[in-house]
Amino acid sequence: MTRSSWPLYEVFVRGKRGLNHVHVGSLHAPDDEMALRNARDLYTRRNEGVSIWVVKAEAITASSPDEKDPFFAPSGDKVYRHPTFYAIPEDVPHL
Amino acid sequence: MDLEREFEQTVAADHRVEPRDWMPDGYRATLVRQIAQHAHSEIIGMQPEGNWISRAPSLRRKAILLAKVQDEAGHGLYLYAAAETLGADREELTEKLIAGRQKYSSIFNYPTLTYADVGVIGWLVDGAAICNQVPLCRTSYGPYARAMIRVCKEESFHQRQGYELLMTMMSGTEQQRALVQESVDRWWWPSLMMFGPPDAESSNTEQSMLWRIKRHTNDELRQRFVDMSVPQAAKLGVTLPDPHLVWNAERGHHDFGEIDWTEFWQVVKGAGPCNAQRVEHRRKAHEDGAWVREAATAYARKKEQAA
Ligand SMILES: [Fe+2]
Numbered sequence: 001m002t003r004s005s006w007p008l009y010e011v012f013v014r015g016k017r018g019l020n021h022v023h024v025g026s027l028h029a030p031d032d033e034m035a036l037r038n039a040r041d042l043y044t045r046r047n048e049g050v051s052i053w054v055v056k057a058e059a060i061t062a063s064s065p066d067e068k069d070p071f072f073a074p075s076g077d078k079v080y081r082h083p084t085f086y087a088i089p090e091d092v093p094h095l
Numbered sequence: 096m097d098l099e100r101e102f103e104q105t106v107a108a109d110h111r112v113e114p115r116d117w118m119p120d121g122y123r124a125t126l127v128r129q130i131a132q133h134a135h136s137e138i139i140g141m142q143p144e145g146n147w148i149s150r151a152p153s154l155r156r157k158a159i160l161l162a163k164v165q166d167e168a169g170h171g172l173y174l175y176a177a178a179e180t181l182g183a184d185r186e187e188l189t190e191k192l193i194a195g196r197q198k199y200s201s202i203f204n205y206p207t208l209t210y211a212d213v214g215v216i217g218w219l220v221d222g223a224a225i226c227n228q229v230p231l232c233r234t235s236y237g238p239y240a241r242a243m244i245r246v247c248k249e250e251s252f253h254q255r256q257g258y259e260l261l262m263t264m265m266s267g268t269e270q271q272r273a274l275v276q277e278s279v280d281r282w283w284w285p286s287l288m289m290f291g292p293p294d295a296e297s298s299n300t301e302q303s304m305l306w307r308i309k310r311h312t313n314d315e316l317r318q319r320f321v322d323m324s325v326p327q328a329a330k331l332g333v334t335l336p337d338p339h340l341v342w343n344a345e346r347g348h349h350d351f352g353e354i355d356w357t358e359f360w361q362v363v364k365g366a367g368p369c370n371a372q373r374v375e376h377r378r379k380a381h382e383d384g385a386w387v388r389e390a391a392t393a394y395a396r397k398k399e400q401a402a
């Protein structure tokens with residue numbers, strides 16, 4: 001018996017309108033269309049989503065932990081991007 | 096070593112370890128073994144209940160049982176996906192299961208002799224699984240924890256459908272009530288064994304707790320399950336088959352009788368009533384499905400060439 005070697009797909013589901021697609025897991029499928037059908041059966045048996053993305057895992061480029069520090073460093077020292085960086089008097093409403 | 100310290104700090108801070116992080120070989124191997132065993136249990140666990148799908152007493156019960164067994168297939172797939180993030184090969188895991196080189200929960204080596212077993216499995220077996228699985232939602236390996244969160248959401252349906260089925264049978268005829276009691280008598284002790292050997296004999300527990308893969312010991316979880324089950328049994332009107340089962344006010348827990356660990360180890364080692372049948376069925380299903388997998392691959396390749 002030969003090994004199936006169906007490619008690995010990562011699955012992303014939009015829980016409801018207005019939300020981002022979120023990674024929920026992975027599965028194997030022979031092609032894109034079957035991946036989508038299998039994802040529906042596996043990850044949305046209880047109305048968990050209104051939209052599904054599937055993408056071959058090999059097509060994803062990811063940052064690797066080795067380069068984590070330098071890669072994310074640019075945002076690390078830019079605390080002024082966060083609202084809490086700014087001192088506002090407490091009696092200013094809605095800010 | 097820097098990597099090792101970073102790993103230990105992540106775990107100690109109760110943060111999650113993610114697939115591309117460095118981790119000790121032992122941590123990875125322990126997780127692969129545990130997640131694979133868990134996945135196999137979900138897949139093999141479809142068989143005892145699947146046995147009653149065609150003979151469920153009504154369309155409603157049949158639809159429920161089908162959905163439940165389908166969920167178990169889903170649980171198996173979530174878990175195989177989690178194991179793959181550690182570098183395990185899914186096909187290889189299935190082959191190891193079929194070759195008897197990886198285990199699954201011993202509870203599924205017992206036969207389902209009557210329809211009442213469907214209810215008792217939902218109540219006690221899924222109930223014990225829930226006790227085991229809820230703390231795993233906070234296990235230190237991210238993909239495993241996330242898979243368990245999905246699983247736990249679905250398990251409560253499993254337990255409730257079982258309990259409801261039993262309540263229905265208990266409000267039926269004398270014969271139906273006897274069927275429920277007889278089934279409880281057979282499943283109670285094997286359910287307690289689902290938590291694994293006593294802490295004193297559990298070789299993996301200590302390291303797994305340090306790595307925060309496990310959150311509670313086998314005996315702690317077993318006690319929790321007993322305490323939960325006693326009032327449920329009373330409400331149902333069945334007797335749990337243990338003359339030593341009694342409330343201990345001092346401990347704030349129920350005391351219970353000695354588990355037959357000889358039976359437990361026999362079943363683990365392959366001598367349970369259905370071990371051979373379960374694995375053989377899985378092997379046959381896998382081999383009978385080979386042509387479907389091959390045909391789908393060939394079709395995908397043909398489409399790709401045409402494009
Ligand atoms: Fe399950």
Ligand SMILES: [Fe+2]
Nearest residue numbers: 167221250253
């Ligand atoms: Fe279940």
